[in-house]
Amino acid sequence: MDTPAPRTALVTGATAGFGLAIARRLHAAGWQVIATGRRRERLDALQTELGERLHPACFDIRDADAQRAALEALPAGFRDIDLLVNNAGLALGTRPAQEAQLADWTTMIATNVTALATLTHALLPTMIRRRGAIVNISSVAGHYPYPGGNVYGGTKAFVSQFSLGLRSDLHGTGVRVTSIEPGMAETEFTLVRTHGDQAASDRLYAGAHPLRADDIAEAVHWIAHLPAHVNINRLELMPTTQSFAGFQVAREG
Numbered sequence: 001m002d003t004p005a006p007r008t009a010l011v012t013g014a015t016a017g018f019g020l021a022i023a024r025r026l027h028a029a030g031w032q033v034i035a036t037g038r039r040r041e042r043l044d045a046l047q048t049e050l051g052e053r054l055h056p057a058c059f060d061i062r063d064a065d066a067q068r069a070a071l072e073a074l075p076a077g078f079r080d081i082d083l084l085v086n087n088a089g090l091a092l093g094t095r096p097a098q099e100a101q102l103a104d105w106t107t108m109i110a111t112n113v114t115a116l117a118t119l120t121h122a123l124l125p126t127m128i129r130r131r132g133a134i135v136n137i138s139s140v141a142g143h144y145p146y147p148g149g150n151v152y153g154g155t156k157a158f159v160s161q162f163s164l165g166l167r168s169d170l171h172g173t174g175v176r177v178t179s180i181e182p183g184m185a186e187t188e189f190t191l192v193r194t195h196g197d198q199a200a201s202d203r204l205y206a207g208a209h210p211l212r213a214d215d216i217a218e219a220v221h222w223i224a225h226l227p228a229h230v231n232i233n234r235l236e237l238m239p240t241t242q243s244f245a246g247f248q249v250a251r252e253g
């Protein structure tokens, strides 16, 4: 076992992609895991797979009352949370800002920003009491703009900067905070972003050797198992096949 004693992690968005892989990885290393998401059948399947060290908490993270109720309903043995992985999130839409749906923007802000901040606020006293760790899943999209990234990139810039701000405010508490900033990874992310276009998702990842959810899970596991005096502020990772392109210039006439 990797850990000296069972510790407890709360992983949001553990029904798919990164969150599911993180929940499995931490559980395999001996952690107790609280797994959240809206799809109850997937949480139930995860509990069947992992057993009693997995506590499923089914709620829409945008619903502050449901979030609070889920925390209040935690069994006694799952209340001492040592690691908060703020992973639940999404991109919606790939069109330029001037053609985007406002509803997509408000959903991204409610999920990636407001819900993440609300849950973090609720758990800060526990984090301080436990000298715990917070790992926020941001994105390269928070640092590097690209066409169609608009509000999604803005929400991830918030996540990255909020993480650094937390570091500053939590100075002296022993609480560690990390922002993980991945590039392209094959999950349900593009299926969600395109409102269910499986062919578009398949096209994007075909032959690209994108990151895998397990790569992110391994990073979270590494961060969670570092000695208490080491804080990774920011971790940016990309598939080898992904890099940067230049600025664009619109010419008149």
Ligand code: NDP
Pocket (backbone or CB within 6 Å): 012, 013, 014, 015, 016, 017, 018, 019, 036, 037, 038, 039, 059, 060, 061, 062, 087, 088, 089, 090, 091, 111, 137, 138, 139, 140, 181, 182, 183, 184, 185, 186, 187, 188, 189, 190, 192
């Ligand atoms: P997936 O779509 O595979 O998984 C997203 C997870 O978030 C699901 O478990 C989903 O659960 C949960 N979620 C979304 N909305 C809500 C909600 N309203 N309430 C509760 N849970 C919600 O995507 P990824 O694993 O790729 O994404 C995880 C995080 O990583 C996101 O924050 C994303 O922005 C970020 N990211 C992804 C990258 C990529 O290329 N894949 C790269 C960089 C960052 P459910 O639907 O059951 O509610």
Ligand code: 8X3
Pocket (backbone or CB within 6 Å): 138, 139, 140, 141, 182, 183, 184, 185
């Ligand atoms: C997801 C990575 O490059 O699709 O956050 O925005 S990207």
